[in-house]
Amino acid sequence: MICKVLRLVPDPYRGMIPLYLAAIVVFALAQSTAYVLLMPLLEALFRGDLGAAWGWTAGVAGAVIVVFVCGYRQSVLGLRIGTGMMHSLQTRLGDHIATLPLGWFGTATAGRVSRLISSSVKDAMGVFAHLLSPLLTGVLVPAGVAVGMLFLDARVSLAMLVSAPLLYLVNRWGQGLYSRAETNAHTAAEESNSRVIEFAQAQPVLRAFGAATTGNRGLQNALTAQRRVGRGLVYASVPGLVVFSFLVQLTFIVLAYLVVSFASGGTLSAPAAIALIAVSSRFIDPLNQAAELSTAVRGAANAADRITELLDTPPLPESDSPLQPADAGVRFDDVRFAYDTGEPVIDGVSFTVPAGTTTALVGPSGSGKTTLLRLASRFYDVDHGRIEVGGHAISAYSSTTLMEQFSLVFQDVYLFHQSIAENVRIGRPDASADDLARAAEVARVDEIVDRLPDGWDTNVGEGGTSLSGGERQRVSIARALLKDAPIVLLDEATSALDPQNEAAVVRGIHELTRDKTVMVVAHRLSTIQHADQILFLDQGRIVERGTHDELLAADGRYADFWNERSRASGWHLVPAGEGAR
Numbered sequence: 001m002i003c004k005v006l007r008l009v010p011d012p013y014r015g016m017i018p019l020y021l022a023a024i025v026v027f028a029l030a031q032s033t034a035y036v037l038l039m040p041l042l043e044a045l046f047r048g049d050l051g052a053a054w055g056w057t058a059g060v061a062g063a064v065i066v067v068f069v070c071g072y073r074q075s076v077l078g079l080r081i082g083t084g085m086m087h088s089l090q091t092r093l094g095d096h097i098a099t100l101p102l103g104w105f106g107t108a109t110a111g112r113v114s115r116l117i118s119s120s121v122k123d124a125m126g127v128f129a130h131l132l133s134p135l136l137t138g139v140l141v142p143a144g145v146a147v148g149m150l151f152l153d154a155r156v157s158l159a160m161l162v163s164a165p166l167l168y169l170v171n172r173w174g175q176g177l178y179s180r181a182e183t184n185a186h187t188a189a190e191e192s193n194s195r196v197i198e199f200a201q202a203q204p205v206l207r208a209f210g211a212a213t214t215g216n217r218g219l220q221n222a223l224t225a226q227r228r229v230g231r232g233l234v235y236a237s238v239p240g241l242v243v244f245s246f247l248v249q250l251t252f253i254v255l256a257y258l259v260v261s262f263a264s265g266g267t268l269s270a271p272a273a274i275a276l277i278a279v280s281s282r283f284i285d286p287l288n289q290a291a292e293l294s295t296a297v298r299g300a301a302n303a304a305d306r307i308t309e310l311l312d313t314p315p316l317p318e319s320d321s322p323l324q325p326a327d328a329g330v331r332f333d334d335v336r337f338a339y340d341t342g343e344p345v346i347d348g349v350s351f352t353v354p355a356g357t358t359t360a361l362v363g364p365s366g367s368g369k370t371t372l373l374r375l376a377s378r379f380y381d382v383d384h385g386r387i388e389v390g391g392h393a394i395s396a397y398s399s400t401t402l403m404e405q406f407s408l409v410f411q412d413v414y415l416f417h418q419s420i421a422e423n424v425r426i427g428r429p430d431a432s433a434d435d436l437a438r439a440a441e442v443a444r445v446d447e448i449v450d451r452l453p454d455g456w457d458t459n460v461g462e463g464g465t466s467l468s469g470g471e472r473q474r475v476s477i478a479r480a481l482l483k484d485a486p487i488v489l490l491d492e493a494t495s496a497l498d499p500q501n502e503a504a505v506v507r508g509i510h511e512l513t514r515d516k517t518v519m520v521v522a523h524r525l526s527t528i529q530h531a532d533q534i535l536f537l538d539q540g541r542i543v544e545r546g547t548h549d550e551l552l553a554a555d556g557r558y559a560d561f562w563n564e565r566s567r568a569s570g571w572h573l574v575p576a577g578e579g580a581r
């Protein structure tokens with residue numbers, strides 16, 4: 001159980017563990033020695049042999065000094081190992097999560113990650129900070145007392161040693177009950193954490209539907225389930241503790257009975273009997289304490305399992321090759337892909353986007369357009385086929401080199417709880433103030449900054465809540481402009497923007513995509529019409545491809561789509577070959 005936690009201790013602190021354990025062992029042995037020495041001390045006192053009593057007192061005092069020194073040492077070492085382990089685990093978990101494929105980030109992940117990084121790590125570090133020492137002491141002190149008693153009264157010592165296996169088995173049984181309930185309680189807590197996060201984030205939607213306090217059935221169900229399994233956890237921990245505690249008291253009664261019978265049988269003196277009963281109580285108390293702590297250690301071992309499971313989740317394979325792309329071309333070759341659900345979403349897609357050209361992805365909702373952008377930037381690895389950038393498979397590049405090739409402008413723009421300047425600088429953290437100002441001017445972020453109370457230093461709130469949707473898009477375009485990568489992956493907004501934002505976004509995108517390789521999930525008719533190549537997707541396959549004029553002339557799915565969209569937006573179909581450019 002403890003080994004699982006020991007494995008998580010980082011290197012510089014691992015070296016301290018032998019000294020820490022040695023300090024605990026000496027601390028416990030010194031305690032049991034002090035207790036065992038009470039017996040000859042009491043005997044000497046009862047006999048009136050004050051000289052011997054002083055000698056034993058000195059022995060007890062020596063043992064107490066060792067207890068103090070080792071107690072201090074193991075507390076300091078335990079805290080150092082525990083806090084070092086907590087810091088290292090939080091960093092390791094954070095680094096590891098950043099390398100996981102995006103497919104890992106499912107709906108329950110927010111709650112899972114937050115519980116792992118906060119509560120599970122704290123549970124695991126608690127083993128060193130405050131659990132292991134009293135637990136080991138609770139086992140070693142009674143063992144030391146029982147062995148020490150061998151030299152004073154072997155019969156009582158044997159009775160103590162015989163009770164040990166029985167107590168151990170009962171404790172194990174209690175641990176088993178507790179462990180299962182603890183795992184359920186943790187899963188329920190993860191789920192309710194996720195639902196609480198969702199509840200906070202979904203307030204605008206809930207309020208819009210008048211369901212701010214009552215509408216989140218998921219949260220209510222999760223909290224009810226958590227309460228239920230929480231009660232289960234209490235019920236599961238009680239039987240083990242009660243039976244164990246009863247057995248411990250029973251052991252004490254048996255020991256007391258033995259001592260009294262030996263005394264009345266004349267094989268034990270009265271002072272020795274009194275001293276033995278006093279020492280026996282020191283055998284019993286630490287056992288109760290150890291039983292209570294062992295449930296907490298079991299919880300820590302479960303936490304260590306969860307942490308290890310996450311650290312063992314394979315990251316997206318990362319290349320450390322210094323390979324650089326030859327150009328900014330993109331090629332998909334017979335690519336197939338399914339999300340976790342297993343349903344094929346991309347089904348044998350092949351196409352080439354020559355460097356410096358624009359490819360528009362068009363097709364019905366759910367046909368796989370956005371997925372193609374995610375695959376190009378390796379948010380996920382393909383199940384079959386190959387994606388190349390600059391003449392090499394994207395998996396051959398280090399993730400830093402690969403991401404340097406892309407500017408991503410997706411619809412769901414996330415802004416951090418930071419200033420607007422910091423949010424734009426995510427595109428290139430070392431950008432100069434001039435570059436920042438230029439990108440802001442092109443994407444018209446400067447207009448937004450001018451009206452904000454603290455200008456560039458205005459905090460945009462979590463998720464950018466203090467900006468409108470169009471303004472958030474402008475910030476995301478400014479980020480991409482500042483990054484100035486050779487390939488632009490663009491998911492055009494489907495929703496209509498007000499004229500001011502629309503003009504700013506169109507101008508920003510025009511500048512962003514100038515002379516770049518562009519893959520765009522296109523919704524605006526002018527974007528589609530001016531693309532060098534249009535891919536019409538349906539159910540994960542390219543069903544038509546060509547230029548706007550070629551596809552209109554083919555009079556197939558694209559022509560139908562174009563006619564419909566043109567009618568809807570008040571455009572007029574122009575005969576093939578006369579399409580305005």
Ligand SMILES: Nc1ncnc2c1ncn2[C@@H]1O[C@H](COP(=O)(O)OP(=O)(O)OP(=O)(O)O)[C@@H](O)[C@H]1O
Pocket residue numbers: 339340341345363364365366367368369370371372521
């Ligand atoms: N993270 C995901 N996990 C599971 N399935 C997903 C995920 N993202 C998308 N899908 C599914 O994959 C299919 C293709 O989705 P995708 O977003 O690529 O389509 P799209 O053509 O971009 O649609 P839209 O035009 O509506 O944005 C859809 O059936 C969608 O439900």
